[in-house]
Amino acid sequence: MGNDFRDLFGDWRPDDTPPEPENRAQRPLNEKEVKVVNVWEGILEPQGLFGGTETRQTYFIQLRDNQGREFRIFVLRDMALSISLALENENPDRPFTHDLMKTILERIGATIERVTIDDLWQDTFYAKVTITHNGQALEVDARPSDAIALALRFHAPIYVAEYVLEAAQHES
Numbered sequence: 132m133g134n135d136f137r138d139l140f141g142d143w144r145p146d147d148t149p150p151e152p153e154n155r156a157q158r159p160l161n162e163k164e165v166k167v168v169n170v171w172e173g174i175l176e177p178q179g180l181f182g183g184t185e186t187r188q189t190y191f192i193q194l195r196d197n198q199g200r201e202f203r204i205f206v207l208r209d210m211a212l213s214i215s216l217a218l219e220n221e222n223p224d225r226p227f228t229h230d231l232m233k234t235i236l237e238r239i240g241a242t243i244e245r246v247t248i249d250d251l252w253q254d255t256f257y258a259k260v261t262i263t264h265n266g267q268a269l270e271v272d273a274r275p276s277d278a279i280a281l282a283l284r285f286h287a288p289i290y291v292a293e294y295v296l297e298a299a300q301h302e303s
Contacts, residue, residue: 161293202299217283
């Protein structure tokens, strides 16, 4: 069995792959505050030779900084709904996961201080949620959609690293 892998991949080792974002050297974030403009639903048309023939629903969050620069983060349907409800200050009949998380955090005396979208790597955004509890701040890695849904429920600011904002401009 062990030789089968070697026959397929030679002397390849996992450490030949590019490092994950958290393993890269830290760089200054030069964070800019952004606001959620809206959550949108659209139709994604097939592209390219092998794109297929089916169209599919797509959902994205549109964010904007105070200089008018905008970018999108594509999300799943349930995340789009959760973020929309938070934007409209509506409470669902039964709590969504983010409502449950808010209740738990509030009951233990914690709060969401801020959200930072701090990297964009291989078309994937990365974020951190800063939670404060008993005077101590704790950063937790999160999907940007989850982080945004929580930030909106706690009325916490959302920041984006300048280089992420610039890179996202080229992606749009």
